[in-house]
Amino acid sequence: MGRRNKEALYDQSLEVRQSFDRLVAEGPMPKLFAFDLDYTLWPAWVDTHVDPPLRRASGDAINKVVDSNGQPLSFYPHVPSLLLSLARTSIPIAAASRTSAPTAAKQALSGLFLKDTDPAPADEPPHSPRRSVEDRTRIVKAISLFDYMEIYPGSKITHFNRIHKDSRVPYEDMIFFDDERRNSEVERKLGVHFVEISNSGLDLETFENGVRRWRAKRAVEQSGEEDLADSPPRGQL
Numbered sequence: 715m716g717r718r719n720k721e722a723l724y725d726q727s728l729e730v731r732q733s734f735d736r737l738v739a740e741g742p743m744p745k746l747f748a749f750d751l752d753y754t755l756w757p758a759w760v761d762t763h764v765d766p767p768l769r770r771a772s773g774d775a776i777n778k779v780v781d782s783n784g785q786p787l788s789f790y791p792h793v794p795s796l797l798l799s800l801a802r803t804s805i806p807i808a809a810a811s812r813t814s815a816p817t818a819a820k821q822a823l824s825g826l827f828l829k830d831t832d833p834a835p836a837d838e839p840p841h842s843p844r845r846s847v848e849d850r851t852r853i854v855k856a857i858s859l860f861d862y863m864e865i866y867p868g869s870k871i872t873h874f875n876r877i878h879k880d881s882r883v884p885y886e887d888m889i890f891f892d893d894e895r896r897n898s899e900v901e902r903k904l905g906v907h908f909v910e911i912s913n914s915g916l917d918l919e920t921f922e923n924g925v926r927r928w929r930a931k932r933a934v935e936q937s938g939e940e941d942l943a944d945s946p947p948r949g950q951l
Contacts, residue, residue, distance in 0.1 A: 727831065730795035730918050737922055738803065741929050744907065746883040747800055748808040748874070750892035751819055751865070754911050755793050760822060761815035768821040776853075779825035787822055789856070790915035794828045801859045806881055808862035810873040810890065812897075816865040823857035830854050870897045874904055886935070889928050891916055907931060 737743075752759045760768075764781040771778040777788045800807055813819050832850040857863075862880055864873035870892075878885060885905040890897075893911040901908035909924035 726791065727795040727798075727829075730792050731799050733918055733922065734796065734799040737925060742932070743803070743805060743925065744889040744928055745887040746806045746808060746877070746881055746889070748810045748862075748877065748888060748890040748906070749916070750890075750894070750897070750911075751809060751811040751822075752813060753893040753913070754891055754916055756787055756789050756822070757915060758787055759813070760787075760818040761813050764818060764822075766815070766818040766821060768818055768825055770825040770827060775827065776829055777826055779822050789826060790917065792917045792921070793915070794856075796916070796918070796921055797856065797859050798828060798830050798854075806861040806883065807859055808877050808881075809860050809865055810870055810877065810892075811865045812867050812870060812873070813865060814867045819865050820857065820863070823860070823863075824855060826856040827853050828856055828859075870900050871903060874900050874906055878904075886932070889924060891921070891924060 749755055752761075758764060760766075764785060764787060765783050766781060768779045768781050768787065771780045771786060777794055779787050781787070797807065809819075809823070811819055830852050862877050864876050866873075870890075874885065874888070874890075877883075877888070885900075886907075889907045889909060890900055891909045891911055892898075893913070893915075895910055898908040898910065900906040907924070907928040909920065909927070911920060
């Protein structure tokens with residue numbers, strides 16, 4: 715990859731990270747972020763569009779795996795920075811996929827390596843030697859960013875029951891990004907905030923809008939609870 719391409723990718727990841735930081739500063743965040751995989755984090759169905767096994771494309775490849783035929787698979791452009799930003803805040807991340815090829819999905823997550831670059835310190839003394847982008851960068855496996863992985867066929871009600879049991883995070887404090895509307899049943903039946911993803915996959919705008927809608931719903935629910943608490947007991951009206 716040429717120097718200009720590297721700088722462009724760094725600029726894009728920095729923009730996503732800065733937007734994420736502003737979002738965190740605006741208000742409360744969900745206590746757990748869950749993501750579908752196929753056509754949410756990457757543009758394929760791993761049970762039909764690729765031929766396992768999947769492996770890292772080359773010894774230094776970033777965000778790229780290939781299948782047994784050499785066909786590549788990568789995360790959508792904003793996904794690496796969003797996952798890395800979440801991991802820095804220590805907010806738990808879950809994968810909730812109903813794929814019938816869980817082994818291939820985990821191979822993809824294990825083979826997708828990401829660059830995690832620390833920002834240059836704002837208070838760095840003017841005459842101190844500045845660390846280059848390369849010096850501030852570490853390589854991480856995408857799979858290491860996930861705290862919970864429920865990857866198997868079936869209703870996502872089961873997936874979230876297990877995530878809830880393991881994490882102990884209340885359903886209403888979870889947010890779930892998925893491209894299939896049928897999986898919105900987790901909101902109707904459990905209270906998980908559901909965000910439907912477009913055909914172009916997860917991006918920064920969809921992520922931010924999802925969090926803000928979760929906040930708005932949370933504010934309405936809390937307002938209703940306060941109204942109930944302030945209401946006089948029946949018989950005292």
